[in-house]
Amino acid sequence: MCGCIFKKAYGYTTGGGILMALQQITDIKHRLAETTKTVRQTKRAVLFSHVEAVPTMKPLQIYQSSGKSYKGERFYWENPEGNLTLCGMGVAAKLQPGADSVGRFSQVKDQWGALLSMASVNHCLGEMATGPILFGGFSFMEGETGPIGLWEDFGDYLFYLPRFLLTESANGTFLTSTKLITEDCDDCSIERFLEDREQLMSLSPAMVEEIPSFSHVEERDVEKWKEAIERSVEDIRTGLLDKVVLAREVSLHFEGKIPSGTILHNLTEQQPGSFIFGVESGESCFLGASPERLIKKEGKQIFSACLAGSIKRGDDARTDEQLGLELWNDEKNRSEHEFVVSMMRKAMEEQCIELDIPQEPILMKLANIQHLYTPVKGTSLPNSSILEFVELLHPTPALGGAPRKIAMEKISEYEQMERGFYSSPVGWMDMKGNGDFAVGIRSGLIKGGQASLFAGCGIVEGSVPESELTETKVKFKPMLNALGGLRI
Incomplete structure (x- = not known):
């Protein structure tokens, strides 16, 4: 059964390709098990982030295909040089304004620093725009956006740490899978995280939807x-x-x-x-x-x-x-x-x-x-x-x-x-x-x-x-x- 799953998910048709895919899932399972063990022993949460090279997947196609599972929790980015494209799906953490009076740029810096202070990342690839990244932005004017109105879903700032990040660069395609592991995370939640990763890898390109009549x-x-x-x-x-x-x-x-x-x-x-x-x-x-x-x-x-x-x-x-x-x-x-x-x-x-x-x-x-x-x-x-x-x-x-x-x-x-x-x-x-x-x-x-x-x-x-x-x-x-x- 596993061989069929990985053929579909990774597009591999050779024995070596299937072995590579099996090795990748073995690696992420091993790291998750070690991280979960550490969290339970230390009673301190860990931001688990795992980077792996994957076969070519087009971020825009994945953005379109993932709408049913991750609607309202996606982002897309393509730079003008054409050498970096990102697609984020799901939310491992969300940064939004707090109740204190500290400036919003300081708030983002502090919240991001707090998350990274407990991060566990496999650094073996070292690729730009992989691992834990934040994507989002700020409002033009602080205090302008209220709880109701056109921009009610965004606030003074909004940043996502995506659950899954697909990065396409000149060096290949990479998937970053991220989850905040806490004491409350049971084996079922870990298994769902792995299942979501497999489902993402098996997404087929979606047809471009038509724009409704004006x-x-x-x-x-x-x-x-x-x-x-x-x-x-x-x-x-x-x-x-x-x-x-x-x-x-x-x-x-x-x-x-x-x-x-x-x-x-x-x-x-x-x-x-x-x-x-x-x-x-x-x-x-x-x-x-x-x-x-x-x-x-x-x-x-x-x-x-x-x-x-x-x-x-x-x-x-x-x-x-x-x-x-x-x-x-x-x-x-x-x-x-x-x-x-x-x-x-x-x-x-x-x-x-x-x-x-x-x-x-x-x-x-x-x-x-x-x-x-x-x-x-x-x-x-x-x-x-x-x-x-x-x-x-x-x-x-x-x-x-x-x-x-x-x-x-x-x-x-x-x-x-x-x-x-x-x-x-x-x-x-x-x-x-x-x-x-x-x-x-x-x-x-x-x-x-x-x-x-x-x-x-x-x-x-x-x-x-x-x-x-x-x-x-x-x-x-x-x-x-x-x-x-x-x-x-």
């Missing part, structure tokens, strides 16, 4: 939003602030539940060179195709980006080039971009020994839009964590404004909506303080048959309301296309 669109008062831009320009002219980012929301309604796996599939196909991300919580899923990296940490090496200033793509190569030159030479967009670069340099210097930021931006050309882009590289201080960089950088002037405090106050006053996780840090981090966070833009929140989409613009002295409105329509396109090529 019903109607709701749009917040556009004229009020344009008036807010005019008020912001006046604030800038009087010297109150240098820049503020104003976002707006549209809600699309469908005649049935929207399948998040289909949207992720479409974003992957339609938005190459972007971060494709999705994180479920209850009945909600926040997902998108972000062009912007907030921070990546790999050992001592730090990578970030300044992305501000945008224009649409041209219908042909010549027009596209002309539009790119127009953007590069536009005073308003160059000024907006420089705000971001200046802030990035100042913030990164606090945590970096060395910093490399080019003097001039280049063009980043995506499927529907092109941006002014300045890459940032650095060498971090010893023992720094990616969370320290996230706290330093969020929100950048590209998503908030400058000065930061006044810009955030004006956003609260003028936008009249909850951003939630929109334009906020979303990504992953490992037990060594490494990880990768994108900025949650070109995104939307799916909840049942409703998709709420968000887009914002940087407002500076030269901003014109009608032009900014047109820019948001361009920024809605990635999600509109993923939802079936809708136009609003």
